[in-house]
Every structure is written in structure tokens, then in C-alpha cells.
Amino acid sequence: MKKFVSLxxxxxxxVLLQESFLxxxxxxxxxxxxxxLAMATSVIVFGFSAVLPWLVMVGLGMxxxxxxxxxxxxxxxxxxxYLISLFSKKFSIGYRGLGNVTLAGMAIGGALLxxxxxxxLLNGQPLATFRSSESWMTSSAFLELVAQVGLFFLFYFGFRxxxxxxxxxxxxxxxx
Amino acid sequence: MKPRxxxxxxxxxxxxxxxxxxxxxxxxxxxFSPVRSVGLYIIYPFQKLAxxxxxxxxxxxxxxxxxxxxxxxxxxxxxENQRISAENAALADAARENDFLxxxxxxxxxxxxxxxxxxxxxxxxxxxxxxxxxxKGDDYGITTGxxxxxxxxxxxxxxxxxxxxxxxxxxxxxxxxLVNALDAETGARGVVHGEYNMGIALDLVLPxxxxxxxxxxxxxxxxxxxxxxxxxxxxxxxxxxxxxxxRRAKLEAPVRLNMLQTVFVxxxxx
Numbered sequence: 031m032k033k034f035v036s037l038x039x040x041x042x043x044x045v046l047l048q049e050s051f052l053x054x055x056x057x058x059x060x061x062x063x064x065x066x067l068a069m070a071t072s073v074i075v076f077g078f079s080a081v082l083p084w085l086v087m088v089g090l091g092m093x094x095x096x097x098x099x100x101x102x103x104x105x106x107x108x109x110x111x112y113l114i115s116l117f118s119k120k121f122s123i124g125y126r127g128l129g130n131v132t133l134a135g136m137a138i139g140g141a142l143l144x145x146x147x148x149x150x151l152l153n154g155q156p157l158a159t160f161r162s163s164e165s166w167m168t169s170s171a172f173l174e175l176v177a178q179v180g181l182f183f184l185f186y187f188g189f190r191x192x193x194x195x196x197x198x199x200x201x202x203x204x205x206x
Numbered sequence: 207m208k209p210r211x212x213x214x215x216x217x218x219x220x221x222x223x224x225x226x227x228x229x230x231x232x233x234x235x236x237x238f239s240p241v242r243s244v245g246l247y248i249i250y251p252f253q254k255l256a257x258x259x260x261x262x263x264x265x266x267x268x269x270x271x272x273x274x275x276x277x278x279x280x281x282x283x284x285x286e287n288q289r290i291s292a293e294n295a296a297l298a299d300a301a302r303e304n305d306f307l308x309x310x311x312x313x314x315x316x317x318x319x320x321x322x323x324x325x326x327x328x329x330x331x332x333x334x335x336x337x338x339x340x341x342k343g344d345d346y347g348i349t350t351g352x353x354x355x356x357x358x359x360x361x362x363x364x365x366x367x368x369x370x371x372x373x374x375x376x377x378x379x380x381x382x383x384l385v386n387a388l389d390a391e392t393g394a395r396g397v398v399h400g401e402y403n404m405g406i407a408l409d410l411v412l413p414x415x416x417x418x419x420x421x422x423x424x425x426x427x428x429x430x431x432x433x434x435x436x437x438x439x440x441x442x443x444x445x446x447x448x449x450x451x452x453r454r455a456k457l458e459a460p461v462r463l464n465m466l467q468t469v470f471v472x473x474x475x476x
Contacts, residue, residue, distance in 0.1 A: 042249070042252075046252055047256070049253070049331055050252075050256040050257045050327065050328040051256040051259070052260070052331065053260075053331045054329070054465075057464060061332075078215045078218075082222070094242050095245070095249065095328065096330070097339075097366070097374045099229075100229055100230070100233075100238045100242075104226040105222075105223050108219055108222050108223055108226075109223050
């Protein structure tokens with residue numbers, strides 16, 4: 031029960047950061063997609079099945095607070111998380127040396143795609159952000175990208191440490 | 207072993223996406239409105255705290271960034287002060303002229319509105335100029351469509367969705383926002399709408415009407431619930447529409463919407 035309440039608190043805090051805390055700090059709508067990044071990295075570290083309930087909770091929280099249609103963020107988060115989980119397995123096996131960079135690229139690319147795609151979709155103006163090219167040439171867009179990269183590695187190594195803490199170490203006995 | 211066509215993860219994903227996709231498609235607004243109200247009510251104090259804290263950090267950051275410009279600004283302000291002192295003598299005359307103009311334009315001074323002050327507690331994270339959320343709702347008599355202003359009757363948006371303790375404000379920069387407006391100097395009429403959630407433009411002005419850069423644009427009073435005379439912005443540049451049928455002007459917004467902390471909802475025009 032205590033674990034569940036803590037989890038709700040953490041996920042609620044994540045939604046609050048995304049909806050209320052970050053927007054005034056980043057100009058021109060270039061707000062880092064912290065909720066998406068946290069969910070994407072947790073899918074990479076913990077696996078899709080383990081994170082699925084979190085995805086639904088965060089998605090519902092975002093739907094409630096963003097005045098959008100209920101279910102919109104859940105659909106986008108769950109489907110994006112599934113794709114990330116699918117490709118992260120393949121990439122982590124195929125490109126061991128570039129594993130972290132590839133995963134970062136996937137999560138950040140997904141976050142940016144999600145941010146601008148969702149934004150335009152929710153506003154009923156497909157690709158409106160891309161039409162206003164001016165907004166992509168500003169320092170705030172660069173700041174958003176830097177923040178996305180920083181947040182990804184913060185979550186990625188944070189979650190990995192958390193997983194190590196809560197997983198019993200495996201010992202092997204050498205046989206002669 | 208025969209490979210499975212659908213993995214467990216894929217089945218779960220398809221099931222959830224289908225269920226919530228159906229909700230998005232059907233959009234049972236009346237069913238979810240109370241859920242949203244309760245959710246927003248619970249999170250409201252945290253939202254207020256988070257937004258105010260964030261705004262303080264943003265202002266502090268802006269202040270730190272501007273230290274280098276302060277000395278230059280100080281010199282400019284000293285000169286400005288001298289100029290203003292010289293102009294001060296003419297102010298009494300300007301005030302009389304202002305009263306006359308207000309009468310002419312039927313600009314509504316703030317004393318003529320019933321205002322409800324409210325804090326901004328959140329905003330659209332996907333587009334700065336799309337919508338904001340305020341700390342008051344239908345408990346304070348706020349209803350959908352009411353105009354929202356700041357400082358000296360500057361229109362910033364209209365009330366959208368309303369809950370008991372909060373309300374969504376659709377900003378004038380929102381692409382779906384439309385307000386009937388007129389050029390205060392020439393009387394040219396048109397419609398002010400948002401542009402990509404970033405700026406505002408006066409559109410659908412007849413080519414025979416005159417628009418000049420620097421002229422003020424105000425509400426015409428013909429939009430439902432919006433009184434005449436609310437300030438919208440100053441004309442920045444004038445062009446013809448792509449089909450050549452109308453004049454359109456890009457407006458310079460009088461306030462920075464991303465730094466607002468308090469707004470006033472016009473609940474009644476006296």
C-alpha cells in the first residue's frame with residue numbers, strides 16, 4: 031500500500047512538473063517532454079509489461095490536466111512505449127557499443143515527435159508547428175533539446191540504479 | 207515450437223489502445239467532466255504552488271540575464287526621466303484629451319466591469335499561446351465565453367471549459383480564437399484571430415478601409431459577451447490576404463502572455 035501511494039505521488043509529481051512547473055521556464059512552447067521521457071526510459075529499463083500501469087496513470091493524469099479528450103495521452107504513451115520497448119531490445123542486442131546513444135536518440139526523438147505531433151493533433155491543426163519555422167530557429171528550441179538529452183540520461187541512469195538496488199545480486203560459484 | 211502470432215505485450219498494447227481509442231472517439235464529455243473536476247480539485251493547491259514557484263525562477267533567471275544590460279538601461283532611463291519631467295506639464299491637457307477620446311471610442315474603463323481576479327495555475331505545455339488555467343471557476347460565477355483581461359483592459363482571452371474551482375482560458379493567440387475588432391483610429395473593422403498559438407492578426411478587413419502601422423486595435427463589441435473597447439494590440443505590419451480580397455495586419459501584443467500570473471475575468475459589464 032505504501033509503495034502504491036509513493037508511486038502515485040511520483041507519477042502525479044511528474045504530471046505536475048509537465049503541466050504546471052516547466053511551461054513558464056521554457057519560452058515559446060518549447061517545453062521538455064519530461065513525462066514522456068520518464069516513461070520511455072522506464073520502459074527501456076524495466077520493460078513494457080512492468081511499466082504499463084504507470085503509462086496508463088500518467089496518460090490519464092495528462093488528459094485530465096490538459097483539458098484534452100480523455101484517453102488521448104494514454105493511447106499515444108502506450109503505443110509509443112510499445113514501439114520503444116520493441117526497438118530497444120533489438121538495438122541493445124545489435125549495437126552494443128552504441129547502446130546508450132541509440133536508446134537516447136530513440137527516446138528523445140520519440141519525445142519530440144510526441145510533443146509536436148500531440149500538440150498539433152490536440153489543437154486540430156496538423157503540422158502547424160512545423161509551418162512556423164521561426165520557432166525552430168530560437169535558443170529556446172535548443173534549450174529544449176539540451177534539457178531532453180539531460181533528462182534522458184538522468185532518468186536512464188537513475189532507473190538503472192534503482193533496478194540494481196531492488197534486484198537481488200546473482201552469485202555464481204566457480205567449479206573446478 | 208510454433209511461433210506465436212501475437213506476443214503478450216502486443217496483445218496488452220492493442221487492448222489498451224483500442225479501449226482508450228474508443229473513449230477518444232466517443233468522447234463522453236458529460237461522463238468525464240465530474241472526473242476531471244475532482245482531479246483538478248485535488249491537484250489545484252499543488253498546481254498553484256508549482257506554477258508560482260516556476261514563475262519566480264523564470265523571473266529570477268530573466269533578472270540575472272539582464273544584469274549586463276542594467277547599466278545601459280539606467281542611462282537611458284535617466285534621459286527618459288528628464289524627458290518625462292518636461293512632458294509632465296502637458297499631462298493635464300492629455301488627460302482631458304483622453305477623456306474625450308474615451309467618450310468618442312466608447313472605451314470601457316475598468317470601473318464599468320465586474321471583475322473576478324484569479325491566479326494562473328497552469329498552462330498548455332504544448333503551446334505557450336494556446337490556453338491557461340486559472341484558480342477560479344463556476345463557484346465564483348465564471349461561465350464559458352466570458353472575456354479575460356489584464357492591467358488596463360487588455361483582452362488576453364475568453365473562458366473555455368469551466369469547473370468548480372478552476373477554468374480554462376482560451377488565449378487570443380490560440381488559432382481557434384476569434385474576436386470582432388476595429389482599428390481605433392480609422393474605424394476599419396475586421397476579425398482578430400490567433401496565429402499558430404504565437405501571435406495575433408487582424409484579418410478580413412475590406413481593401414477600401416485603411417490600416418496603418420502603429421494604430422491601436424480594440425474589440426468592436428459585436429462578439430457575444432465581449433464589450434467594446436478592450437485593447438487587443440498595436441498594428442505592426444499590413445499586408446493583403448493571399449487571395450487579394452482583404453487587408454490583414456499583424457498585431458504587436460501589449461502583454462507577454464507567458465509571464466502572466468494574475469488575470470481578471472469580466473463577469474459583468476455594468
